[in-house]
């Protein structure tokens with residue numbers, strides 16, 4: 001029918017506008033490398049902040065002792081104790097942050113956190129040993145952009161991911177946490193303030209010395225990598241002894257003229273909390289992929305009566321289609337696509353859907369996920385280019401985040417795109433490796449490698 005032809009035309013236009021042919025990905029990779037150069041040259045030199053992490057020593061695998069980690073960066077925060085030495089023993093407590101603390105005042109949030117940490121410390125079990133007379137040491141993973149002045153201090157540049165606590169912007173987050181811990185009588189020293197990407201890098205390096213970079217693909221997306229100190233013109237003071245420095249790229253804010261953007265991305269960005277910012281993140285990460293698919297389906301409903309004569313009211317609600325649901329539909333292997341049918345019914349209240357419609361929905365998911373996965377891979381190739389990693393060297397990228405771990409099509413697309421960009425032979429030497437729980441264990445490892453008792 002005419003309506004179906006219209007829906008197909010909308011789909012073909014989407015496919016066309018989201019297109020990421022190899023040549024385009026190479027342009028994106030090149031642009032990423034160029035922006036990396038500009039960002040390490042001077043602050044404000046690029047959309048990439050290329051933040052100096054002050055981590056100039058990564059774990060060697062010889063770290064020993066009991067260390068604590070605190071991971072704040074999404075709706076949950078975690079506190080853990082990690083016993084290092086040969087094997088890693090860990091205990092963890094995860095607490096969801098009451099929403100009013102995410103938009104309240106700085107001292108309320110940090111008092112709440114310190115209270116949870118104090119309770120956790122009080123329950124120290126027999127497997128965990130702090131030598132007598134030693135102060136507890138903590139690695140604090142705080143996954144928001146921070147301008148650091150040392151490994152254990154830094155001021156918040158801006159909030160993202162649903163947090164908005166105005167009086168914390170510009171404040172030293174370690175100072176705030178330390179004050180709050182003192183108030184509850186907790187004797188604990190914050191040894192390191194890091195980002196989740198930096199933690200993931202450290203976690204990866206602990207088991208594999210060839211880890212050169214880390215990428216997070218979760219609610220948001222970001223990357224960190226190990227740079228030669230001499231290649232960072234904006235680095236002030238003495239160069240680190242190791243000759244290296246970990247850079248937190250904040251790559252979610254990357255943008256270049258080669259990015260394939262659509263009207264759906266434009267309207268999503270216009271209506272977002274941070275218009276014009278985090279464009280790379282908005283076409284790649286878990287917070288947004290399902291929402292892009294919803295916008296495409298809404299246009300099909302409006303202009304091609306895709307779901308029948310009326311537009312399903314639920315389809316008009318922003319963020320109602322979450323990326324895990326998109327992923328479930330995309331992975332539906334049943335012959336009648338019953339998962340797709342059920343999701344359309346449960347989420348959008350579309351009571352009946354034909355197989356043809358369901359197939360179209362899967363195709364839309366595929367186009368949107370592939371674009372994200374291919375661009376993320378181009379970003380990784382950009383990092384390798386900046387590092388000038390030789391053809392013969394083994395390079396491991398530590399990756400974490402639920403999008404990479406649970407969205408198999410996305411992960412597989414990244415792996416095949418890596419082959420496409422690097423060639424079969426070279427791609428065998430570039431490995432995307434899941435680095436489990438980097439933001440927690442990584443923080444404890446960095447606290448250990450920078451312990452006051454070393």
Ligand code: ADP
Nearest residue numbers: 074218219286287323324327401402403406407
């Ligand atoms: P965060 O990035 O917030 O620290 P996660 O790594 O758990 O935490 O990422 C959460 C994001 O991952 C969610 O926003 C969601 O979009 C995405 N996600 C979670 N589960 C899945 C899944 N099964 N398939 C695809 N995406 C998922």
